[in-house]
Amino acid sequence: MxxxxxxxxxxxxxxxxxxxxxxxxxxxxxxxxxxxxxxxxxxxxxxxxxxxxxxxxxxxxxxxxxxxALPPAGSADEPTELAAIRASWPTSYALPTGPADQDRVHGGWLGRSVGCLLGKPVEKIPRAGIREILTATGRWPLAGYFTGVGLPAEVAARWPWNRRSAPTSLAENIDGMPEDDDLNYALLALRVLETHGREFTSADVAQAWLDWLPGGRVFTAERVAYRNLLLGLAPPATALRHNPFREWIGAQIRTDVYGWVHPGRPDLAAELAYRDAVVSHVRGGVHGALWVAAMTSAAVVASDVDTVLDTGESVLPPGSRFAATVREARSLGAEAAAGTTDWESVLDTLYARHGHLHWVHVRNNAALVAAALAYGRGDLVRSICAVVGGGWDTDSTGATVGSVTGALTGAAGLPTEWTGPLRGRLRSSIAGFDGVTFAELAERTGRLSARRRDTDEPGAGGIVSATSEPVLRTPQARTEGTSA
Incomplete structure (x- = not known):
């Protein structure tokens, strides 16, 4: 092995x-x-x-x-510490607050799954390969789930599907949402909130990984952090030892739920995302987690994607490379939406800027997400097809773009040709969640959003210690097939 x-x-x-x-x-x-x-x-x-x-x-x-042991990287423009990141945040947000609309939260869960499912079979296949597959099957431009039907053998050999995902994520095979780490982390965030409330710590997140997250289902920075936990390290040190993936996409895929339970309060959502992210990431990796949490907080209450993107940018260190990346990409996507350029030209520019980065890095993938959201103007299908067709970490970017546009739309407004194959349920390797329905997830998430705390006022969230309790305990007994 x-x-x-x-x-x-x-x-x-x-x-x-x-x-x-x-x-x-x-x-x-x-x-x-x-x-x-x-x-x-x-x-x-x-x-x-x-x-x-x-x-x-x-x-x-x-x-x-x-x-x-080399001198620390970064500068004041690239902070990891929450106090420094918070320094530039607005004191208030012109967004509706209150318990989340359950249909929009439901739409977020469905959209995240649809976008993830679209990208699963072509994860790791480059942009050129994705286009060749679609062209060879008469399905370019992308407008539906991928299929192997009619795919010439030589094209399949040149661009092999993700072998772990293809059996359950091609159009001819879909029967419910298959298991994926991009959904596992959302489920785990829900469990952390249900178990510990909004005052959970990074240590609580780490312990939840050990108790509930199979080690074989974590990758890149999360696998390194998991190993570091088993070596006896506690957050945030778990993000630092032998972790070259510290600014990759992993933390960015974990934070949607923190936004959904804080509708209209991106500051509170970003604080929770921070506590989760620092278990495994630093700098840009953390910034991506805050960005998504803020966007999902806005997506369940806003009426347009520009408000969502504005909100996401509001929690970013303004001088950081991550902030500059998403601002530029958003502008490019908006130009394509206005017809002054085309989507393929946007992708050419993004690849020229960020093509040297690994396909799982956070900045290149965040650029794709920002550009696709601006280009898609809130339409789920247009947005997820744009981002997945762009390559790189296709299931993760598809999931994030689907989450935002699904919440903007609401479950009732999503096209059934995309949501129908999910059969209203998803698989998971998180014990107690396998087979859970999206309706139940929406209800449980909505219930959490209704639990307003006394300090839910702008700027009152406070900073919760990342290491306020020991991390390594004996994992709790798992009960398969029961509701969490």
Whole structure:
């Protein structure tokens, strides 16, 4: 068995790329690695083709320690600390507040699932491959779930489906929403809120991972953080040791529920997203989590996508690379929506700007999300087809764009040709959630949104300690097939 996302020889090339992106001098480390016979090219997937020998693996672990000891990256424009991030937030928001409309929360759950499902079979397939598959099956431009029917063998061999996802996510196979980490984390956030309330800590999130989240269903930064938990580290240190994925997309896919339970209060939603994100991410990885939580907070009460995008940008450090990325991408998407350019030209520009980043990095994928939302103008189908057709982390970006546009629309207004195949339910590897219905999830989420706390006033959220309790306890007994 070849373990993915944790072997030192696989982590080090990613760390060299991450350090260079952050502006740290990793040249001496890179030279030692190359001299010893290592490669500086990061594996595209979770592991290189062949495991390293014991000496090279030991050197990789040593060099990862050296990278961790380098001077901290970033600047005042790229904060990870919540107090610094909060400093630029508005003191109030011109958004309706109060318990969430259950139909719109239902739409958020459905939209997240539809967008994720659309992107699942082509995850890791580049943009050119996606277009060739669609063209070969007479389905370009993208306007429905992918299918293998009529796909020529040579095209299938050149661009193989995601083998884990294709059996349940191609149009001819869909029977309910299949299990996916992009939905597992939303379910886990719901459980954390139901168990601990809004005052949960990062330690509570970490413990929920150990109690309820199978280790084999976490990837990239989450797998590294999971390993660090088992080594005895506590958040936020879990995000820092041997973690080259600290500014990848993982935290951004975990925070929709925090927005749905704080309708019209993006500040409170972003605070909860922060506590979750720092278990595994720093800087841009955390900023992405706050951005999505703020957008979903607005999406269940706003009437247009520009309000949602404005709200998301309001919680970002204004001088950060993440904020600059989504602002530029949003402008490009708006130009395509206005007809002054076309969507393919927008994608060309985004790839020119961000194509050097790994397909699971947060900035390139956030750029796609922002551009697709601005281009789609709140229409779920137009938006998710645009973002998934753009490539990179297709199921994750499809899920986020679907979540926002689904909540803007509401479940009753979503097209049945897209929601019908979900059969009103989803699979999950989170115990107690397998087979849960979207209607039940909407009801439980709505119930949480109605539990207003006494401090729910602008600026009164406060900062909850990330490590206010020990993390490693014996995992709780799991009861399969029962409601959480």
């Amino acid at each position: 070849r373990l993915t996302w944790v072997q030192p020889e696989d982590l080090l090339p990613h760390e060299l790329a991450a350090g260079a992106d952050e502006g740290r001098d990793v040249s001496a480390v890179a030279q030692r690695w190359v001299t010893a016979g290592g490669s500086v090219l990061p594996p595209v997937g979770g592991a290189s083709a062949e495991p390293a020998g014991p000496e090279l693996r030991a050197l990789a672990a040593e060099l990862l320690d050296e990278c961790d």
